[in-house]
Amino acid sequence: MIKRRGLRDIATGQRAQRRGLPQSRQQAISDLARLEQEKTRLQRELEIWQANQQRTEQRLALVDARLAQLQPVLGLHAAPPAQPAPPERLDAAGWGTFALEY
Amino acid sequence: MTTALPRSAEPRTVLAIRPSATFVETxxxxxxxxxxxxxxxxxxxxxxxxxxxxxxxxxxxxxxxxxxxxxxxxxxxxxxxxxxxxGGQNGYRYRRVEDRFIHSVLKYEEDAVQRWVDxxxxxxxxxxxxxxxxxxxxxxxxxxxxxxxxxxxxxxxxxxxxxxxxxxxxxxxxxxxxxxxxxxxxxxxxxxxxxxxxxxxxxLDYYDRATEIEIVATQSGMAVEQAANVADIVRDFRDAQCYDQTPTLRASIMIARVSAQQGYTPARHDTRFVQVCLDVLESKTAASSANRERRAQQRELLLSIITSHSGR
Missing domain, CATH: 3.40.50.300 (P-loop containing nucleotide triphosphate hydrolases)
Known part of the structure; x- marks a missing residue:
């Protein structure tokens, strides 16, 4: 009986990334196409994320500016900008050290 | 929303150990x-x-x-x-998620899991x-x-x-x-x-005489000849077996350090030095009424040892 090939036989993008190197040229071309498509999709997703981040930052700046205008009207003082915490003294690959002399 | 977790209780500090200036490597x-x-x-x-x-x-x-x-x-x-x-389970990690993906639907998810700390x-x-x-x-x-x-x-x-x-x-x-x-x-x-x-x-056993003298001298700042007197007094007392707790190198260092700091002479004629020796070494025998006679003998022994090493 001849096995009919169908959609289930086409490697998904995930499968194409995880399995070993394909043995046949047909498989290799199929995987290449899948992975190129996946790469394009991820690049587009990244562009959207970056655009969203920029837009959110712009909106946040506008909100901050408006807050700064409103707070004096209501007699409120703007909260001082948060100071970054001083870096912890680390050593031994990210560990704090306690010197001990014997 | 996820609640802020307390700082991890895992040991995040390690010891960086190094020899002190008074460490003696004989x-x-x-x-x-x-x-x-x-x-x-x-x-x-x-x-x-x-x-x-x-x-x-x-x-x-x-x-x-x-x-x-x-x-x-x-x-x-x-x-x-x-x-x-x-390590063990130390506290809980509490998580609450408010999902407003559809503005008219408010969905809460809450779960609490135990937190493992190494x-x-x-x-x-x-x-x-x-x-x-x-x-x-x-x-x-x-x-x-x-x-x-x-x-x-x-x-x-x-x-x-x-x-x-x-x-x-x-x-x-x-x-x-x-x-x-x-x-x-x-x-x-x-x-x-x-x-x-x-x-x-x-x-490990008690160190040899030369090592003890060097350690006592370095740890106390006393001259080597004087440190030798102190170390010999304690070593002889240890050999006499007339105690409940073995007098160790720590006793030698105690006597030498106090004597050096206070300017006492490690000799029988300096009563202050003798008193330090008695304070440190007499306590090695349990103080009880039953031990009174033994402590008197021990004191005599100690004085004779101090005389033999530092009576000159």
Whole structure:
């Protein structure tokens, strides 16, 4: 009986990334196409994320500016900008050290 | 929304140990350290065993420093349990999510999971640190059972539960140095054979005269001739066996340091020096009415020893 090939036989993008190197040229071309498509999709997703981040930052700046205008009207003082915490003294690959002399 | 978690309770600090200016590495100390290093470099855990005041802990620190790895220090205790070595469930991680993906639908999700916190043995096994387990026989033997697979199979078996892994492969640079006092009778347990069999044990005794004098002189700042007098007084008193607690090198250092700081002369004619010797060494015999005669004899003995060494 001849096995009919169908959609289930086409490697998904995930499968194409995880399995070993394909043995046949047909498989290799199929995987290449899948992975190129996946790469394009991820690049587009990244562009959207970056655009969203920029837009959110712009909106946040506008909100901050408006807050700064409103707070004096209501007699409120703007909260001082948060100071970054001083870096912890680390050593031994990210560990704090306690010197001990014997 | 996720609630802010408290800072992790895991031990995030390691010891960077180094010799102090008063540390003395005599040929005897050097020989012991080199013997121990040979076993540690071959992957065996070391065990320094000896009575109080023989320098077990200092030697363990010295050897650990020579390994040039971060050190974690643990001290054996009756109350210590397995979880104090490996870690345990410490608090909860609480999570609440408000999903407003569709503006007209408000969906809450809440869950709380127990939070696992590694303790020193686990951290040392993971990171390949050196673990100094001081006076390990003060812990109950069952608390130390977890060390058996660590030292033999190189696997740390964790209690199963929650999301943490059940087994940890011990880092190849992980080393353990144990110390214990076999003569101590208060608050100690016998080490189980299974554990003792996995350790390389070096028995330590009191150092030779030259080493004791050098240590006393360096630690107290006293001249070597005067330090020799003090060390000889304590050594002779130790040999006389007229006490309940063995007078150790610590007693010599106490007498020498106080005398050097106060400007006392280590001689019989300086009553202040004699008083320091009596204060430090007489207390080695239990003070009770039944011991009154024995303490009088002990005082005579002490005075005669002080005279013989410093009466000139």
């Amino acid at each position: 040929s005897a100390v050097q020989a012991l350290a080199e013997r121990a290093m040979a076993y540690l470099q071959a992957g065996y855990p070391m065990h320094f065993r000896g009575p109080a005041g023989t320098g077990k802990t200092t030697l363990a620190m010295h050897v650990a420093a020579r390994l040039e790895r971060p050190v974690m220090l643990m001290v054996g205790d009756e109350e210590l349990s397995t979880s104090d070595l490996v 303790n020193r043995l686990t951290v040392a096994c993971r990171q390949g640190f050196t673990l100094v387990y001081d006076e390990f026989t003060r812990s109950r033997p069952e608390a130390n059972n977890v060390l058996l697979t660590v030292l033999e199979e190189g696997v740390l078996v964790l209690p199963r539960g929650g999301q943490q892994e059940s087994y940890i492969k011990v880092h190849p640079e992980f080393r353990v140095i144990f110390t214990s006092n076999p003569q101590e009778y208060a608050g100690v347990h016998a080490a189980q054979d299974a554990l003792s069999d996995r350790l390389v044990t070096i028995d």
